[in-house]
Amino acid sequence: MILSDLTISRPAPSLGHPQFRRVWQAIQYIETHYQDCISAVSLSLEVRLSTARLQAGLRQATGCTLSKYHEQVRIEKARSLLAETDYPVKLVARRVGFKTHSHFGEIFKKITSFTPSEYRNLYGQ
Numbered sequence: 001m002i003l004s005d006l007t008i009s010r011p012a013p014s015l016g017h018p019q020f021r022r023v024w025q026a027i028q029y030i031e032t033h034y035q036d037c038i039s040a041v042s043l044s045l046e047v048r049l050s051t052a053r054l055q056a057g058l059r060q061a062t063g064c065t066l067s068k069y070h071e072q073v074r075i076e077k078a079r080s081l082l083a084e085t086d087y088p089v090k091l092v093a094r095r096v097g098f099k100t101h102s103h104f105g106e107i108f109k110k111i112t113s114f115t116p117s118e119y120r121n122l123y124g125q
Helices: 016-031 040-047 051-062 066-082 090-097 101-112 116-123
Strands: none
Touching: 016 040, 016 051, 016 066, 040 051, 051 066, 066 090, 066 101, 066 116, 090 101, 090 116, 101 116
């Protein structure tokens, strides 16, 4: 599930409101630029928050690290492409930002319990 689809009613306890807002901006940035390589340093510069506070805030807001959340967003986008298009799996992998088809398949199966092809067969058009 992608977090921008959820409503978060109050800031995380250890972050002040401006910091929480910046963490939320970071989440939106990840969801918009999911196909890009996003490092903690580059993202912290983008949202003007220290790397440590960004990483702590992301963990509080999403329950995962930056890299795990980034993977989840990519896989969620891939699930949509697999279900709604007939793009080859290799193209889907590239479109969501994976450099290799095999790494994409490994992460996809770890998150969904299906290979990309199995997922398409079950949920495709």
